[in-house]
Amino acid sequence: MLEKTTRMNYLYDFYQSLLTPKQRSYMSLYYLDDYSLGEIADEYDVSRQAVYDNIKRTEAMLEEYENKLLLLQKFQERTALLAQMKEMLDKGNYSVSALQKAIIELEELD
């Protein structure tokens, strides 16, 4: 499991198009620009609690989307397979059958 902030950054990256504009604003200020809850509250002229609740709900939604679509999990599996293939090729230490096997595993991820 990734560290929470890193995980939220990834989930936000994959699923931000499914969020509302307000959810996107709060999440991007909080997770990408490292604003505090109080700073976001000042910026939008709402209570710190309102910002906190909105962000908690959005985090839960992102985890729910990931449970349903597994985009982050598949991305990580794909990234690992591609890194293996790259390393074999970069080092000249590959066999055609190992590459073919990795391609089949990549196909099966979809």
Place this chain on the structure above:
Amino acid sequence: MLEKTTRMNYLYDFYQSLLTPKQRSYMSLYYLDDYSLGEIADEYDVSRQAVYDNIKRTEAMLEEYENKLLLLQKFQERTALLAQMKEMLDKGNYSVSALQKAIIELEELD
């Protein structure tokens, strides 16, 4: 652009987890099991029009998810790249640099 039924089958495959149980039932009877609107209406004891409206709304939702997440489009691009790599390897007609280039293109799709 794929033929409509094929496209809906793919979109349903990618996004079915985001639909309600009723939407999933109607879509799967209509698109996978080839039931008519009338047969689905009989099965669920609702009007043919109600089934039609539900399916049309679901189709629009699936297209909206695809506009936002591009899972089918990326799947098609990935499939094409993997097929190219496979063909090069199967025919023994590959170069390390061509394979490395395809891997970078696969990484950039995510």
